[in-house]
Amino acid sequence: MHAPIFVLLCTGVFVAADSGIVGAVQSSFSTGSDARAIALLQSYRTQKGVTPEYLEATSWLARAYFMSHNYPQAEGLSQEVYTQAVAQMKTRPLDREPHLPLALGAAIEVAGETLAATGRRSEAVTYLNEQAKTFAATSVAARIRKNLLLLTLEGKPAPALEGTALPKGKPALLFFWAHWCPDCKAEAPILRQILAEFPALTMIAPTQHYGYVAGGVDAPRAAEAAYIEQVRAKYYTALIPPSMPVSENNFVRYGASTTPTIVLVDGAGIVRLYHPGAMTYAELRGAVARVMGGAK
Numbered sequence: 001m002h003a004p005i006f007v008l009l010c011t012g013v014f015v016a017a018d019s020g021i022v023g024a025v026q027s028s029f030s031t032g033s034d035a036r037a038i039a040l041l042q043s044y045r046t047q048k049g050v051t052p053e054y055l056e057a058t059s060w061l062a063r064a065y066f067m068s069h070n071y072p073q074a075e076g077l078s079q080e081v082y083t084q085a086v087a088q089m090k091t092r093p094l095d096r097e098p099h100l101p102l103a104l105g106a107a108i109e110v111a112g113e114t115l116a117a118t119g120r121r122s123e124a125v126t127y128l129n130e131q132a133k134t135f136a137a138t139s140v141a142a143r144i145r146k147n148l149l150l151l152t153l154e155g156k157p158a159p160a161l162e163g164t165a166l167p168k169g170k171p172a173l174l175f176f177w178a179h180w181c182p183d184c185k186a187e188a189p190i191l192r193q194i195l196a197e198f199p200a201l202t203m204i205a206p207t208q209h210y211g212y213v214a215g216g217v218d219a220p221r222a223a224e225a226a227y228i229e230q231v232r233a234k235y236y237t238a239l240i241p242p243s244m245p246v247s248e249n250n251f252v253r254y255g256a257s258t259t260p261t262i263v264l265v266d267g268a269g270i271v272r273l274y275h276p277g278a279m280t281y282a283e284l285r286g287a288v289a290r291v292m293g294g295a296k
Contacts, residue, residue: 052099059106146255163245176256
């Protein structure tokens with residue numbers, strides 16, 4: 001894959017050719033100002049109009065506003081992306097290519113997070129439930145589910161797993177991983193150390209099919225299954241057994257749109273930690289120690 005090619009416009013703003021607008025907007029945040037991102041988006045829109053790439057790039061600006069606690073801007077921009085994405089869906093399927101679902105999923109995520117961050121948690125849950133119903137049959141379903149579970153799952157019974165079962169009366173660590181995920185591979189040594197320190201902890205490592213193998217090459221399910229086993233044997237030997245559950249339903253039930261997603265369940269089957277993304281050894285060990293209650 002070649003690096004994005006940048007062209008100089010008459011406005012004096014560099015904008016990425018083709019779909020490079022997403023990377024260009026992401027890179028602009030390193031300046032500590034949103035002015036460059038706004039200029040890039042305006043220039044791109046003048047050239048090419050509102051495309052799926054434009055909407056995904058704009059969703060990154062909405063995310064930046066949220067992260068800087070500029071909640072009015074985050075809310076307004078996420079709604080704008082949502083409205084434009086839904087308008088595009090009137091003439092094309094959502095999942096025809098990756099940019100539009102990424103834009104829509106981010107818009108819904110930022111909108112829900114903004115509601116929760118501004119003291120409207122119940123509104124956030126209602127909103128996300130409505131979106132979950134609306135987009136249940138699309139690729140954004142797991143992402144919406146993730147955000148719902150971030151607000152509601154801890155302290156509640158763990159959803160059932162397809163292809164395996166949680167151990168009865170024993171704490172469990174769920175590690176949702178993907179064969180393409182570098183953060184998952186980086187988490188493996190941490191998981192090995194945690195399990196060595198807490199042998200009474202059971203680990204279950206669900207994964208799923210993505211439709212491709214190394215290098216993003218499309219692959220039928222049987223070929224991908226063989227590739228998943230190769231990755232497991234290379235990076236997760238003695239950590240994840242070959243009998244790991246491989247199920248898209250598990251990812252939807254747990255909202256595991258981010259990999260890794262780490263979930264800790266206590267001996268009563270109650271979720272005590274729900275964490276999309278990697279964790280450091282110190283973070284994970286502290287959470288496990290609390291769930292184990294000192295038992296090793």
